[in-house]
Amino acid sequence: MFCFQCEEAATGTGCTVKGTCGKPETTAVLQDVLIFAIRGLAWTAETLHAVALGSEERDGGAGPRALLADQAPFLREALFATITNVNWDESRLRAMITEALDRRDALARAVVAGGGSLNDAPEAAVWRAPEATWLEKGVEVGVLATADADRRSLRELLVIGVKGIAAYAQHAATLGRTDPQVDDFIREALASTCRDLPREDMIALVLRAGSVAVSAMALLDAANTDTYGHPEMTRVSTGVGDRPGILISGHDLKDLADLLEQTAGTGIDVYTHGEMLPAHAYPSLARHSHLVGNYGGAWWRQTTEFESFQGPILMTTNCLVPPRRTNTYLSRLFTTRAVGYPGAMHIPDAPDGTAKDFSVVIERARQCPPPQPLQGPDLSIGFAHQQVLLLADQVVAAVSSGAVRRFVVMAGCDGRHTGRQYYSDLAEALPEDAIILTAGCAKYRYNTLDVGTVGGLPRLLDAGQCNDSYSLVKIALALKEALGVEDINDLPIAYDIAWYEQKAVAVLLALLSLGVKGIRLGPTLPAFLSPAVAETLVSTFDLKPIGTVAEDCAAIMADA
Secondary structure: OOEOOOOOOHHHOOEOOOOOOOOOHHHHHHHHHHHHHHHHHHHHHHHHHHHHHHOOOOOOOHHHHHHHHHHHHHHHHHHHHOOOOOEOOHHHHHHHHHHHHHHHHHHHHHHHHOOOOOOOOOHHHOOOOOHHHHHHHHHHHOHHHOOOHHHHHHHHHHHHHHHHHHHHHHHHHOOOOOOHHHHHHHHHHHHHOOOOOOHHHHHHHHHHHHHHHHHHHHHHHHHHHHHHOOOOOEEEOOOOOOOOEEEEEOOOHHHHHHHHHHHOOOOOEEEEEHHHHHHHHOHHHHOOOOEEEEOOOOHHHHHHHHHHHOOOEEEOOOOOOOOOOOOOHHHHEEEEOOOEOOOOEEEOOOOOOOOOOOHHHHHHHHOOOOOOOOOOOOEEEOOOHHHHHHOHHHHHHHHHHOOOOEEEEOOEOOOOOHHHHHHHHHHHHOOOOEEEEEOOHHHHHOOOOOOOEEOOEEOEEEOOOHHHHHHHHHHHHHHHHHOOOOOHHHOOEEEEEEOOOHHHHHHHHHHHHOOOOOOEEEOOOOOOOOHHHHHHHHHHHOOEEOOOHHHHHHHHHHOO
16 A cells, blocks of 8 residues: 555655554555546546537437536545545445446446547556456555656645545535536546646646635535524533433534434434534524534544543544544444444435434434543634624724734644644744634644633634635635735735645645645645645745744744
8 A cells, every 4th residue: 555645644755554544455455446446437427528518419418418417426425435534444445446437337338329439548447357356456556656756746636635625515415515617627637647647737737626626615615504504603512411412523514414303302412523513603503402512622532532422423524533442432333424434333325315314323322321521611613704704893903903913824634643732832822913713623722722812802713614714715805805905915814724634635725726825734744745846836835834833923923
């Protein structure tokens, strides 16, 4: 195996025996086969797209277009399944590989039927072999199959960014929102990896991925807010009650909404975990009195926190950490959607698109004692773009008076490495005239700190999940207009981003596509950036690694 898609890549280069995340070698190799298969599927779909565009009035291309549209949900799910800490179930990965090959071959038949040609098809578009040989094939077609380091870097930067885009688009699709332009780009980007494009074209695709990431996050923001209302300022308890509970983790609000409806009146409480914390700020979800609080912190603490919760845990998306051998909660661990883990019970989607049946999770909760308490203060959330814009006059007044000199965007991911203490220390070191804007699980490094208020505003404004970095963009653009600033980089905003996995890469590309410069990225720069590609990002966007807390704090405030 060779995997370097997350911040924990071993020795800063890549995991070769077992993932630092805990991913076994065979799982990693099967994921490489799946990516290879969907690259071939995407290439064949692009070829069919050309056939559809050239088709005559006899069918208007309707048949090919329907076939193409049918691939989008599968491509999104397959990409999502390969994100760090999502799917550890090799049987499901093998099933997805088979489906990818079957879908590809069906499209190939449609290409030929439509008068097209597959004579120049790459290997990914024609390969099919017995399942017993797949692991051998995975080693052959993995990341290192691209020998040139810079070409490999650009290709993987694109694929990794597209994984994040697909995840956000899939979240939106669960609420009935799709964007054909987003899906078309996912297909186009994957297909491009089957071709030897010029370096300039590869860079252009990477930058387009950032623009598409903005569209995907906007799509998800609209889906969430139209369905559940705009987030509002909310205080969330971290205490526990004396009733059995269900802990729900991940990002998918629809799963939480369905679970809340099915647990109403049952005497069972529901707690959020990790990236599900922002759900408490949505009015339609907060109306449920048995949504009682948030339990625990960031994803990497779950082997301890899931054990002490004592009730069933429902994982709706990443980030699932393999239980330790000493843990006992696997028997009460449930997965759904793209998530999978051997030994955990999987809750399938309802075949007709209605609410899933969570009765088995509810029944398990009835057999469990209440959660053990964890110490922690109440958490302040709900500062997404709509809420902050309602405070716009107060924000502008605070900036104009000098009470607020700097906004510091500290969004992104948390992780296990001790170097991430940097973010806690930076939050404490920032002076009282700096406001922290955050989104994602990075906030668990500092959201329990008492950083106070300034100008009547909390000094920590939590916009929500990692995808709610879109809210931070909207806030920045609103400030740009309110303060009469022409360039977004002239705003009193600094960016200090923590990354871990592929959704954070999509967020980074989104910020770069909007022209944001001077971003500090940490705790390390991605291992998939070759020196030359890293230099391109540095010279073009002034992207830089984090330094010491003292140095970065001084630099952040220097021009304020």
